[in-house]
Amino acid sequence: MKLTDKIHLLQIDFEITLGPEKKLPRFVNVILILADRITLVDTGVKGSHEKIFEYLKQNNREYHDIERVILSHSHPDHIGSAKIIKELTNCEILAHELEAEWIENIDLQNKERPVPGFYNLVDQSVNIDYKLQGGEKLKVSKDVTLEIIHSPGHSKGSLNILFKEDHILFTADSIPLKNDIPNYENYSALMNSLKIIKANELYNILLTSWTPPLYTKSETDNLIKDGEEYLNKINRLVKETYTGKESESFLFCRKTIEKLGLPSLLSNHITDRALRSHLLI
Numbered sequence: 001m002k003l004t005d006k007i008h009l010l011q012i013d014f015e016i017t018l019g020p021e022k023k024l025p026r027f028v029n030v031i032l033i034l035a036d037r038i039t040l041v042d043t044g045v046k047g048s049h050e051k052i053f054e055y056l057k058q059n060n061r062e063y064h065d066i067e068r069v070i071l072s073h074s075h076p077d078h079i080g081s082a083k084i085i086k087e088l089t090n091c092e093i094l095a096h097e098l099e100a101e102w103i104e105n106i107d108l109q110n111k112e113r114p115v116p117g118f119y120n121l122v123d124q125s126v127n128i129d130y131k132l133q134g135g136e137k138l139k140v141s142k143d144v145t146l147e148i149i150h151s152p153g154h155s156k157g158s159l160n161i162l163f164k165e166d167h168i169l170f171t172a173d174s175i176p177l178k179n180d181i182p183n184y185e186n187y188s189a190l191m192n193s194l195k196i197i198k199a200n201e202l203y204n205i206l207l208t209s210w211t212p213p214l215y216t217k218s219e220t221d222n223l224i225k226d227g228e229e230y231l232n233k234i235n236r237l238v239k240e241t242y243t244g245k246e247s248e249s250f251l252f253c254r255k256t257i258e259k260l261g262l263p264s265l266l267s268n269h270i271t272d273r274a275l276r277s278h279l280l281i
């Protein structure tokens, strides 16, 4: 999908395997900057390079022109095709320094954050060529400047990217969706990142990893408000549920997940970590 003269969005569908018969359909967005050379933001899950290359072909571009890939963070649906794209194009890989460990060692990531069906989503680690900190302004072509914004909470080195000339803000996984899986590392950092996104007036189009593009201020305000309200609701439920002694693992998590009206199958390390981050403040 073409958003502006040079900025395109490609939706990649995939499934999370929750059990033998239970698959959860999801999608993730890849952003393509089709300037004289090509920059990708995120790479989708394992195998997505074929869809990305096909999209480039449809737009009369060669995948050999991919010069760099910026990874918004380390999670498998964002880094899944990074290694093969680097191998096939010799591009540079950029990511926040705090995400480096899990991008450069996916076995460590799987040990510390075991997403169900992890190796179906990503199968190779990739080395980062440039570690970002946030605050950088990357001129990726003569009229495309990317401002890198550190936006922790979903993960510690999550990045948001402001496309300055095109007035587009990409927030990756920073804005939680109402009634979606609680999926963040730090509740208070995430609330603060949402405040920063809300205060940013330099964009007209909001892109996230898990919604279609939003073109109006009221749509983006509502998305952020819904995210904040959902986090506040989770906060109340965690405070009333995570008390006393836990007689079995993930019991408090399962109770909170059920109170949220979500399937108890979603009680796992990732949701438990998100919920427990509410207890840190």
Ligand SMILES: [Zn+2]
Binding pocket: 073, 075, 154, 173
């Ligand atoms: Zn993520």
